[in-house]
Amino acid sequence: MAANDMKSVASLLVILNFAMYVTLLGLGGWAMNRAIDLGFIIGSGLQLPDHFSPIYFPMGNAATGFFVTFALIAGVAGVASCIAGFDFLRSWNSDNRGGAASAAVIAWALTVLAMGFAWKEIQLDGRNATLRTMEAFSIILSVTQFLYTVVVYG
Numbered sequence: 001m002a003a004n005d006m007k008s009v010a011s012l013l014v015i016l017n018f019a020m021y022v023t024l025l026g027l028g029g030w031a032m033n034r035a036i037d038l039g040f041i042i043g044s045g046l047q048l049p050d051h052f053s054p055i056y057f058p059m060g061n062a063a064t065g066f067f068v069t070f071a072l073i074a075g076v077a078g079v080a081s082c083i084a085g086f087d088f089l090r091s092w093n094s095d096n097r098g099g100a101a102s103a104a105v106i107a108w109a110l111t112v113l114a115m116g117f118a119w120k121e122i123q124l125d126g127r128n129a130t131l132r133t134m135e136a137f138s139i140i141l142s143v144t145q146f147l148y149t150v151v152v153y154g
Contacts, residue, residue: 006151007092013148014085020141021078021107027134028072034059035068060131061124067117067131071138074110078145081107088152097152104149108142115142 038058055065081103088100118135121127127135 003092006154007089010085010148010151011089013144013151014082014089017078017085017141017144017148018082020137020144021075021082024071024134024137024141025075025079027130027137028068028075030130031057031059031064031068031134032072035065060127061121063117063121063124064127064131067114067121067138068134070110070114070117071134074107074114074138074141077103077107077110078141081145081148085148085152101149101152104145104152108145108149111138111142111145114138 035057039056055069057064057068060067081100084096084100084103088096115138118138121131122135
């Protein structure tokens, strides 16, 4: 591919990934806020219940807390990767390719980790539409972030 074609593909992928990571952060923020508002309230003098999990979510299943937590971490890393990608696309030279590529690899690795918890959450069933949307975004992002990483390295 010519350099302009690679730059066009990278531009499309970084814009798509940025929009999807921001959406993932919004949905994950909603889920975390709901978990905090509706989670366990332990007062002074009370004991934790048996089988207490600090990652308790009142919706979803046993994997939801892990999925939402790692999806939020992946979302923040993904947005940072996109910001580094915008800087790389602006200049399109090898001086800042390394920073964009390493940020892309870290974001992809964290997104794959969140995708693994998404698959576990799908396997366990019992989740709402917002969580299903988050799962879909994390699965799609693991593919598009990988493609972006390949383009940046290419």
